Amino acid sequence: MEGTAFKYGNNVDTDVIIPARYCTSFLAEELAPHALEDLDDTFVKRVNQGDFIVAGRNFGCGSSRENAPIAIKGAGAACVIAESFARIFYRNSINIGLPILECPEAVHGTEEGDKLHINLETGEIENLTRGGKWIAAPFPEGIQEIIELGGLVSYVKKRLGAEK
Amino acid sequence: MAMTIAEKIFAAHSGKESVKPGDLIFAKLDRILGTDVTCSLSIKVFEEMGVEKVHNPDQLVLVNDHFVPAKDIKAAQLSKNMREFGQQQGVKNYFEVGRSGICHTVLPENGLAKPGDLIVGADSHTCTYGAVGAVASGIGSTDMAAAWAIGELWFRVPSTIRVEITGDLQEWVGAKDVILYIISQLGVEGAIYKILEFHGSTIENMSMDGRFTIANMAVEAGAKSGVIPADDTTLAFMDQVGVKDAQPIEADPDAEYEKIIEIDVSELKPQVAKPYLPSNAVDVDEVAGTRIDQVAIGSCTNGRIEDFEMAYRILKGKKIHPLVRVVIMPSSDKIYAELIDNGFAREFVAAGATIAPSTCGLCIGGHMGVLAEDEVGLYTTNRNFVGRNGHPSSQVFLSGPAVAAASAIAGEIVSPK
Numbered sequence: 321m322e323g324t325a326f327k328y329g330n331n332v333d334t335d336v337i338i339p340a341r342y343c344t345s346f347l348a349e350e351l352a353p354h355a356l357e358d359l360d361d362t363f364v365k366r367v368n369q370g371d372f373i374v375a376g377r378n379f380g381c382g383s384s385r386e387n388a389p390i391a392i393k394g395a396g397a398a399c400v401i402a403e404s405f406a407r408i409f410y411r412n413s414i415n416i417g418l419p420i421l422e423c424p425e426a427v428h429g430t431e432e433g434d435k436l437h438i439n440l441e442t443g444e445i446e447n448l449t450r451g452g453k454w455i456a457a458p459f460p461e462g463i464q465e466i467i468e469l470g471g472l473v474s475y476v477k478k479r480l481g482a483e484k
Numbered sequence: 485m486a487m488t489i490a491e492k493i494f495a496a497h498s499g500k501e502s503v504k505p506g507d508l509i510f511a512k513l514d515r516i517l518g519t520d521v522t523c524s525l526s527i528k529v530f531e532e533m534g535v536e537k538v539h540n541p542d543q544l545v546l547v548n549d550h551f552v553p554a555k556d557i558k559a560a561q562l563s564k565n566m567r568e569f570g571q572q573q574g575v576k577n578y579f580e581v582g583r584s585g586i587c588h589t590v591l592p593e594n595g596l597a598k599p600g601d602l603i604v605g606a607d608s609h610t611c612t613y614g615a616v617g618a619v620a621s622g623i624g625s626t627d628m629a630a631a632w633a634i635g636e637l638w639f640r641v642p643s644t645i646r647v648e649i650t651g652d653l654q655e656w657v658g659a660k661d662v663i664l665y666i667i668s669q670l671g672v673e674g675a676i677y678k679i680l681e682f683h684g685s686t687i688e689n690m691s692m693d694g695r696f697t698i699a700n701m702a703v704e705a706g707a708k709s710g711v712i713p714a715d716d717t718t719l720a721f722m723d724q725v726g727v728k729d730a731q732p733i734e735a736d737p738d739a740e741y742e743k744i745i746e747i748d749v750s751e752l753k754p755q756v757a758k759p760y761l762p763s764n765a766v767d768v769d770e771v772a773g774t775r776i777d778q779v780a781i782g783s784c785t786n787g788r789i790e791d792f793e794m795a796y797r798i799l800k801g802k803k804i805h806p807l808v809r810v811v812i813m814p815s816s817d818k819i820y821a822e823l824i825d826n827g828f829a830r831e832f833v834a835a836g837a838t839i840a841p842s843t844c845g846l847c848i849g850g851h852m853g854v855l856a857e858d859e860v861g862l863y864t865t866n867r868n869f870v871g872r873n874g875h876p877s878s879q880v881f882l883s884g885p886a887v888a889a890a891s892a893i894a895g896e897i898v899s900p901k
């Protein structure tokens with residue numbers, strides 16, 4: 321997939337991804353218009369379906385609110401590439417099916433507005449604007465299984481089906 | 485194989501002899517905490533999974549605390565969804581506003597967190613129960629729905645950082661100052677995906693109230709959980725809350741730690757974390773003189789009796805600065821009642837503070853004390869991110885109750901001497 325990079329710094333926390341004042345809702349269509357509002361209130365206006373968020377270390381730190389990856393996915397971002405992710409955000413993204421890639425080199429080699437090509441299966445990230453190709457760290461085995469099934473919901477269904 | 489406390493708990497809950505960092509396991513859960521903010525989404529996901537009954541209703545704990553008493557119609561609906569789900573599923577440990585408090589105080593107070601437990605909660609400060617020697621970790625709503633359905637969850641066994649804290653604390657310096665200092669040394673991502681295991685004489689001499697404060701903020705260094713080994717202090721607490729068979733889990737002497745950090749706190753000054761990160765702690769003197777509009781004393785971080793005792797000693801017989809608003813937030817209704825019984829509440833009100841219900845209130849920035857544009861808060865809570873407590877331009881400094889109380893009187897940040 322191809323899209324434009326929106327670049328942010330370190331420690332992008334869940335309070336700026338989706339402030340608590342909007343968390344009386346958990347619906348993507350209600351959360352998405354406020355995605356990243358307190359960090360960059362132009363994001364929602366500028367982002368197109370299939371674009372990417374590229375950020376520094378500890379992306380998604382803070383609260384456990386799943387509203388955060390839901391808002392980002394709902395706003396149209398197809399993938400978040402970061403140097404590292406906060407662990408609850410990491411879990412939540414896998415569980416709801418928001419693709420995330422950990423790749424510090426790709427983050428360093430990408431600027432705001434660059435065009436990227438991403439292959440989620442191989443983890444390959446290519447910067448079409450300024451060149452450069454990187455491979456993101458693969459998911460540990462087991463997590464791969466959950467992703468391949470399409471998230472935790474399918475995993476649970478499969479498991480309960482098998483138990484019956 | 486030698487194991488840390490967390491490794492022993494993960495092994496015991498996944499039916500394995502031993503586990504090591506990096507192992508991917510499915511582990512059985514002792515408790516699964518949900519609150520009014522996170523449950524509705526889990527209920528929706530649970531329905532999508534096509535499951536009708538939870539695996540075991542006794543695993544579930546449901547607490548109304550974030551947006552209660554309901555701040556608006558949507559919030560009321562969130563509570564209603566959780567209430568109806570609890571009734572349908574036969575959940576005994578369902579807690580209503582007025583008869584509970586903030587989840588992270590409610591669970592320990594009701595004996596629902598004990599040494600050796602593996603607890604998850606759809607709230608990031610679930611790590612608070614590490615104070616009783618449990619592994620406790622925040623999860624999201626889909627995780628919670630899965631946990632309800634199968635009674636287990638996946639974990640990647642984390643490595644453990646051992647933190648040795650020694651030294652006697654100076655007057656007006658407490659657990660909050662210690663943990664703010666540790667986070668400033670580790671950074672907000674210093675313990676990402678890891679367990680912090682706290683040891684040392686400072687911890688051994690610390691009350692349970694203080695230990696809850698320490699464990700509560702482990703996630704602010706990115707940790708999965710912060711664990712404090714259970715000892716006689718823990719067992720006395722467990723006994724008091726009705727858990728008679730608590731068994732401490734000890735780390736093996738030759739357990740492998742990713743690293744060992746030693747911290748001497750005997751010279752530690754009261755700490756204040758500057759906006760907008762909990763890891764921005766400095767000695768209070770460095771920010772002394774900062775004008776403040778609102779002070780909050782309480783929350784799941786510092787809303788226990790020992791915290792209010794410190795505030796009481798400072799506020800008793802004094803008047804809060806005319807340009808400062810103070811909100812007291814007891815972290816449970818039991819604690820609220822104690823504030824009334826021991827006369828603290830009267831003094832707080834006489835000094836000019838308002839006492840909020842024992843809910844999350846202004847800590848989540850949703851209602852009951854939101855900050856306006858450019859306002860400055862001094863809070864004993866655990867987070868000071870942009871916009872967390874109101875307008876994105878507002879600022880929150882984090883401190884312990886002593887600095888907060890003294891500053892409330894002065895109208896600006898001061899050292900409590």
Ligand code: SF4
Nearest residue numbers: 586783784844847848
């Ligand atoms: S008091 Fe604050 S930190 Fe604690 S659970 Fe409530 S919102 Fe979260």
